[in-house]
Structure formats: C-alpha cells, structure tokens
Amino acid sequence: xxxxxxxxxxxxxxxxxxxxxxxxxxxxxxxxxxxxxxxxxxxxxxxxxxxxxxxxxxxxxxxxxxxxxxxxxxxxxxxxxxxxxxxxxxxxxxxxxxxxxxxxxxxxxxxxxxxxxxxxxxxxxxxxxxxxxxxxxxxxxxxxxxxxxxxxxxxxxxxxxxxxxxxxxxxxxxxxxxxxxxxxxxxxxxxxxxxxxxxxxxxxxxxxxxxxxxxxxxxxxxxxxxxxxxxxxxxxxxxxxxxxxxxxxxxxxxxxxxxxxxxxxxxxxxxxxxxxxxxxxxxxxxxxxxxxxxxxxxxxxxxxxxxxxxxxxxxxxxxxxxxxxxxxxxxxxxxxxxx
Amino acid sequence: xxxxxxxxxxxxxxxxxxxxxxxxxxxxxxxxxxxxxxxxxxxxxxxxxxxxxxxxxxxxxxxxxxxxxxxxxxxxxxxxxxxxxxxxxxxxxxxxxxxxxxxxxxxxxxxxxxxxxxxxxxxxxxxxxxxxxxxxxxxxxxxxxxxxxxxxxxxxxxxxxxxxxxxxxxxxxxxxxxxxxxxxxxxxxxxxxxxxxxxxxxxxxxxxxxxxxxxxxxxxxxxxxxxxxxxxxxxxxxxxxxxxxxxxxxxxxxxxxxxxxxxxxxxxxxxxxxxxxxxxxxxxxxxxxxxxxxxxxxxxxxxxxxxxxxxxxxxxxxxxxxxxxxxxxxxxxxxxxxx
DNA sequence: ATGGGGGATTTAGACGATTCAATCGGGGGT
DNA sequence: ACCCCCGATTGAATCGTCTAAATCCCCCAT
Numbered sequence: 001x002x003x004x005x006x007x008x009x010x011x012x013x014x015x016x017x018x019x020x021x022x023x024x025x026x027x028x029x030x031x032x033x034x035x036x037x038x039x040x041x042x043x044x045x046x047x048x049x050x051x052x053x054x055x056x057x058x059x060x061x062x063x064x065x066x067x068x069x070x071x072x073x074x075x076x077x078x079x080x081x082x083x084x085x086x087x088x089x090x091x092x093x094x095x096x097x098x099x100x101x102x103x104x105x106x107x108x109x110x111x112x113x114x115x116x117x118x119x120x121x122x123x124x125x126x127x128x129x130x131x132x133x134x135x136x137x138x139x140x141x142x143x144x145x146x147x148x149x150x151x152x153x154x155x156x157x158x159x160x161x162x163x164x165x166x167x168x169x170x171x172x173x174x175x176x177x178x179x180x181x182x183x184x185x186x187x188x189x190x191x192x193x194x195x196x197x198x199x200x201x202x203x204x205x206x207x208x209x210x211x212x213x214x215x216x217x218x219x220x221x222x223x224x225x226x227x228x229x230x231x232x233x234x235x236x237x238x239x240x241x242x243x244x245x246x247x248x249x250x251x252x253x254x255x256x257x258x259x260x261x262x263x264x265x266x267x268x269x270x271x272x273x274x275x276x277x278x279x280x281x282x283x284x285x286x287x288x289x290x291x292x293x294x295x296x297x298x299x300x301x302x303x304x305x306x307x308x309x310x311x312x313x314x315x316x317x318x319x320x321x322x323x324x325x326x327x328x329x330x331x332x333x334x335x336x337x338x339x
Numbered sequence: 340x341x342x343x344x345x346x347x348x349x350x351x352x353x354x355x356x357x358x359x360x361x362x363x364x365x366x367x368x369x370x371x372x373x374x375x376x377x378x379x380x381x382x383x384x385x386x387x388x389x390x391x392x393x394x395x396x397x398x399x400x401x402x403x404x405x406x407x408x409x410x411x412x413x414x415x416x417x418x419x420x421x422x423x424x425x426x427x428x429x430x431x432x433x434x435x436x437x438x439x440x441x442x443x444x445x446x447x448x449x450x451x452x453x454x455x456x457x458x459x460x461x462x463x464x465x466x467x468x469x470x471x472x473x474x475x476x477x478x479x480x481x482x483x484x485x486x487x488x489x490x491x492x493x494x495x496x497x498x499x500x501x502x503x504x505x506x507x508x509x510x511x512x513x514x515x516x517x518x519x520x521x522x523x524x525x526x527x528x529x530x531x532x533x534x535x536x537x538x539x540x541x542x543x544x545x546x547x548x549x550x551x552x553x554x555x556x557x558x559x560x561x562x563x564x565x566x567x568x569x570x571x572x573x574x575x576x577x578x579x580x581x582x583x584x585x586x587x588x589x590x591x592x593x594x595x596x597x598x599x600x601x602x603x604x605x606x607x608x609x610x611x612x613x614x615x616x617x618x619x620x621x622x623x624x625x626x627x628x629x630x631x632x633x634x635x636x637x638x639x640x641x642x643x644x645x646x647x648x649x650x651x652x653x654x655x656x657x658x659x660x661x662x663x664x665x666x667x668x669x670x671x672x673x674x675x676x677x678x
Numbered sequence: 679a680t681g682g683g684g685g686a687t688t689t690a691g692a693c694g695a696t697t698c699a700a701t702c703g704g705g706g707g708t
Numbered sequence: 709a710c711c712c713c714c715g716a717t718t719g720a721a722t723c724g725t726c727t728a729a730a731t732c733c734c735c736c737a738t
Contacts, residue, residue: 007695007696008694016717018694018719019696022695022697026697030716032715047475047478047479049455050455050694051693052456052457053401057392059696072411072420073414073417078411078412085438094435099424113391116388117392136386139386140343140388253622256622280622283596356689357724357725357726358726358727361727362687369687371685389725390724394724394725395725396724397724397725398693
C-alpha cells in the first residue's frame with residue numbers, strides 16, 4: 001500500500017508521539033522501559049527503516065565520504081580503497097567509491113554529484129590538482145584530502161615520494177649497467193607520473209653516458225603497455241633500450257607480455273621495473289621488479305586525516321603526509337649487463 | 340560565514356521567489372529569459388549547489404544504486420562494476436560500490452545503509468541469496484537484482500551457467516588424462532562455488548576411475564590459494580592430484596605460485612584451471628587456463644534489468660538472464676598425460 | 679473601456695527526522 | 709493536604725526542495 005512507514009506511523013501504532021520515537025532511536029536511555037518496548041514492537045511490526053535523507057537534511061551533514069580514484073581496475077587503488085574503508089567502518093561512515101578513469105570530465109561529474117550529496121568529505125587522486133572545479137569545491141567548504149599526491153596549498157594530503165621512487169628505479173637500472181633506458185607512463189601532466197619521470201631523469205643526469213627515452217601514454221593500463229612494448233620491440237637492436245621503467249605495474253605487465261610475444265628475453269634483452277608492486281607483479285610470467293607503495297596505509301591515512309579535519313573543523317591545520325617507497329627487485333631486472 | 344547557500348538566498352538575491360528558482364532549475368523553459376539570466380547570475384555569484392538530500396526527501400526516491408560485491412580486489416568484480424557504472428552513467432544515476440568481503444555481517448551492514456539511503460535499487464552478489472535480511476528488504480520494496488547468481492524466486496538476476504563452467508573444466512582435465520583432480524573453492528555454501536563443484540562432480544561421475552578431492556577455503560584470494568597449494572604440494576606423489584580446478588583466478592594464481600616455490604612443474608606435475616579469466620591470468624608465470632565469464636556484460640545487464648524494473652514498476656516481470664561461460668585453454672593445463 | 683486569456687510568478691504546504699521548550703504526572707517532603 | 713521537583717513525554721518548528729494551485733499582469737479582442 002503505502003511505501004516504507006515513517007516515524008509517524010511507528011508513533012501512532014505505539015501510542016506515543018513522534019518525539020518519543022525519535023528519542024528511542026537516538027537517546028534510548030531517556031525513554032521509559034515499557035515505552036521503549038512498545039516502540040520497538042511497533043518498529044518491528046511495521047518494518048520501519050530510518051530515512052537517511054531526512055536525517056541528513058535536518059542535520060545538515062551526511063555520513064558518507066567520497067573516494068575518487070583514477071582506475072578501479074588497478075589493484076593499487078582497490079588496496080587503497082580497502083584501507084580507507086576499513087577506517088571509515090570504524091567511524092560508522094560510508095564510502096562512495098567513484099572511478100574517474102583518468103578522465104577529467106568524469107572526475108568533474110563525480111565531484112558535482114558528491115558535492116550535491118553534501119558528503120562529509122572527499123578523498124581524491126585528482127587528474128590535475130589545480131583543477132579550478134576542485135578548488136571551488138574546497139572553497140565552498142567541502143573537506144578534501146588529496147591521495148597519492150602531495151598538496152601544495154592549504155589541503156591535507158597523503159602521498160608517496162614519487163621523485164625518490166623514480167630515482168630508486170633509475171639508480172638500480174644504471175648500476176646494473178643499462179645505458180639506454182625507456183621511461184613509460186602518462187599523461188605526463190599528472191604529477192605522480194611527472195615526479196617519477198623527474199626522479200629517473202635526475203639520476204640519469206648524474207652519469208653522462210646514459211640515454212633516457214620518454215614514451216607517453218593516455219591511460220596506464222595493460223593494453224597501453226602492450227602497445228608500447230610492441231613498438232619498442234620492433235626497434236633496431238642498436239637503438240632499442242635495454243631496460244624500461246614503467247610508471248605503474250599494469251603498464252609493466254602489458255609491456256612484459258609484448259616482450260614475450262616478440263621473443264625478447266626478460267631481463268637479458270630487456271630489463272623491466274614497474275611501479276606500485278601490486279600482488280600480480282610477483283606472479284607474472286617473469287616476476288616483476290617494482291617500486292612498492294603502501295597502498296592500504298595510504299588509504300587509511302587519508303581517511304584518518306579527513307576524519308580529523310571534520311571533527312576539529314574549528315581550528316584545523318592541514319597536514320601533508322609523505323611516505324617512502326621501496327624498490328623490490330625481482331627477476332625482471334635482475335641481470336648485470338657488461339659495459 | 341553561513342554554509343552553502345540555499346535556493347532561498349538565490350531567490351532573494353535575484354529578486355524572485357523560491358518557486359521561480361526551482362522552476363529555473365527543473366523547467367527552465369517556462370522561466371522568462373531575463374529572469375533566467377538574473378537567477379543564473381545569482382547562482383554563480385553565490386556558488387549555489389543543489390542539495391540532493393532535500394530533493395531526495397521531497398521526491399521520495401534517490402538517484403543512486405547500490406552495488407554490493409564479494410571482493411573489490413578481484414578484477415572480475417571491478418570489471419563487473421565498470422559495466423554497471425557505464426550504463427548508470429547513461430541514466431544519470433550514481434553507483435555506490437560496496438565491498439562485502441565475503442562476510443555476511445559486512446554485507447548486512449551495507450544492505451542496512453543502502454536501505455536507509457532509500458537507494459533506487461541494489462545490485463548484489465549475495466553471500467547467501469536466501470538471507471532473511473535480503474528477503475525482508477525486497478519485501479519492503481527495494482528493487483534488487485542478483486548478480487552472478489541465478490534467482491529462484493521473484494527477483495531479477497543475471498548469472499553465468501556455473502554448472503556448465505564446472506563441466507567444461509572437468510571435461511577438459513579428464514580428457515587430458517588426469518585421474519586425480521582437486522576442486523578448490525569456498526565457502527561451499529556459496530551458490531557459485533557449489534554449482535561449479537557440482538558441475539565438475541557430475542562430469543567426473545561419468546567416468547568411474549577418476550578421483551575428485553575437495554578443498555574448501557573461507558575466502559577466495561591469492562593468499563588462500565597459496566596456502567592450499569603448499570598443502571597439496573607436500574602430499575606424497577602417489578596420492579597427490581595431478582590437476583587442480585580452482586573456483587576463481589585469484590586462488591589459481593596463488594596456487595600457481597605455491598607450485599613454483601615447491602618446485603612442481605606446471606602443467607607437467609600439476610595442471611591448473613582457474614575461473615573468471617581475469618586479465619592477469621594470461622600474464623601469469625605460466626599462462627592460466629580459465630573459465631571465462633563476461634564480467635562487464637554481467638554488470639551492464641544487471642543495471643539494465645534494474646532500470647527496467649524501476650521504470651515500469653507497475654507491472655514488471657522478473658527475468659533471469661543466464662550467460663554461457665567459455666573455457667580458455669592456455670599453457671597451465673595444456674599437457675596430455677598418458678594413462 | 680472591459681473582460682478574458684495565458685504566460686510568468688508566487689504562495690503554501692508537504693517530505694521525515696530531529697530538537698528544544700513546554701507540559702504532564704506522580705512521588706516525596708514538609 | 710499542599711507544593712515542588714524531576715523524569716517522561718509532547719508538539720511545533722526546522723532543514724532545502726519541489727509541486728500544485730493561486731495570483732498577477734500585460735495584451736488583445738470585442
């Protein structure tokens with residue numbers, strides 16, 4: 001007949017006022033035991049379910065947090081999401097996971113939606129952290145924490161030192177004797193990518209006989225890695241890089257597949273270092289060297305900062321947390337090349 | 340100073356009534372051009388953002404759909420989610436992705452939250468489709484579509500023929516000459532798992548000299564696969580299975596790693612067939628045979644059914660869509676064993 | 679000049695839960 | 709017997725948006 005019953009019907013059936021039902025729901029302690037029982041019985045009988053939209057409207061703030069990531073299909077981000085969700089759960093908060101697919105338009109759309117929902121805050125790995133839409137949203141008062149990306153201005157952020165990550169990878173490859181190295185990632189406008197690129201570039205610059213080539217992709221997925229791999233495998237041996245550093249593991253996995261298809265041996269003909277150290281990197285055809293980021297911790301910390309900001313909004317000081325990456329060396333780059 | 344401005348402040352600044360602003364927002368056509376301009380100017384100046392909670396309360400129904408999956412870290416489910424989201428996007432609907440982690444308690448918690456939000460519908464891969472909580476929710480009127488699981492009663496569902504999947508895998512292994520086969524998955528109470536188990540069991544029953552062993556796990560992840568793999572690798576050769584069929588690819592990947600560590604050759608000493616055919620299966624140390632499910636299509640179809648149900652709620656006929664799985668044979672099982 | 683027509687705009691409730699000031703009722707103290 | 713106090717309960721106002729009915733106003737036709 002009618003839709004879900006409201007507090008009003010519950011009250012009528014229990015023979016009390018709506019105020020009492022609300023008290024029962026929010027401060028059961030102040031309701032007399034027998035009243036309490038009658039209300040409970042009424043709720044059960046009617047199958048009453050609280051209307052979150054109404055409470056939210058009244059309260060002015062919601063209990064959900066938006067998490068916008070670049071690619072849900074990337075295990076790095078699902079690990080990150082798990083970390084964030086674990087903490088949210090403890091705070092009785094919901095997480096709304098949004099996938100921007102590295103597309104500013106989709107990202108903007110999600111931000112709109114989240115702001116309209118008046119979420120209590122947003123965790124985001126932005127495509128471009130100086131996006132005016134994001135800035136405007138922050139100025140209008142939605143707490144935002146940048147994830148996997150250091151904040152410059154007045155924002156909290158949780159990130160990993162990508163420049164160091166790039167240096168670690170570069171140093172490792174140079175020490176192994178490689179003199180022609182490819183850096184593959186993209187878009188280069190993304191800070192994570194450009195920092196990793198800058199990191200390896202800086203290390204390469206220290207030795208003056210290493211050639212570093214850059215390859216840019218639109219999206220960092222397995223398919224794109226395979227495509228670049230095919231291109232590079234087809235190069236003449238004299239100019240072809242002997243090592244590749246890829247800005248994430250999906251790219252690296254695709255790249256590795258292309259090497260196998262082209263008949264190039266890894267690591268002898270081509271050494272490979274990826275980024276993120278997702279679980280699958282270890283299980284790959286040739287176990288993948290990778291720069292590890294603490295994904296789950298990243299998510300957890302970001303949510304922590306957000307909760308902190310929301311709770312002590314009066315005088316909150318923005319913090320930028322930075323973690324250190326680790327290079328995990330596996331078979332894909334474990335080969336000493338003679339000069 | 341004050342929080343986000345409401346329609347009321349917009350109206351005041353533009354010198355019109357709230358009704359006009361609302362009209363501007365919802366039926367711009369009936370607002371006079373110059374009024375329209377003034378309202379727009381007011382909105383921009385004030386940085387007005389619609390309050391979804393309020394519209395939702397008024398309208399009685401929300402524009403978000405809940406998607407509850409067993410494991411977001413499993414690419415099968417993220418692919419599925421992408422399919423669902425793609426269609427949702429076209430319908431101007433939001434998707435709230437929830438991760439039950441194969442835990443009925445978490446699942447219940449998510450269902451509570453979603454119902455309180457009065458979501459327009461729920462897509463769920465339930466732990467147990469006869470869960471009374473789920474049934475109650477449906478009876479209270481929330482449209483639910485079962486995903487990756489056939490509905491028995493009055494519900495829409497989108498699934499893949501798991502029994503057939505089990506038969507395909509079993510048949511393939513038996514034809515390759517295996518006579519001791521392990522089935523690994525769990526919990527067995529989950530219909531997907533039990534159907535796959537029943538499928539291979541049925542095929543095995545047709546030849547009376549094949550021994551099928553069952554191994555149950557709590558959660559189907561890489562870690563659990565590795566653990567079972569270690570256990571099986573430690574068995575004496577005479578009783579050890581020569582082939583394993585695992586109820587998903589994460590298990591299979593972990594299992595494969597354990598074989599490598601134990602020094603067993605795949606497929607010679609141990610043939611492996613997984614399930615889902617996630618992207619990483621192909622890139623594994625030994626490319627994995629797997630029963631492919633059309634994950635993205637599954638998500639897309641489920642969302643389609645839901646939208647259909649929501650739109651024509653008057654007389655909606657529940658439908659059960661069933662897709663066929665395909666066996667993809669790769670190196671991990673490509674070996675003929677002599678009788 | 680007057681009435682009507684119709685487009686534009688306004689007004690007045692909902693929607694459901696929460697909160698707070700107001701009220702009720704009963705028991706204890708004098 | 710009276711009053712006071714306090715715990716329990718009530719009722720009304722509120723949050724921001726939408727809609728249906730009502731009003732306004734300008735212009736045209738008679």
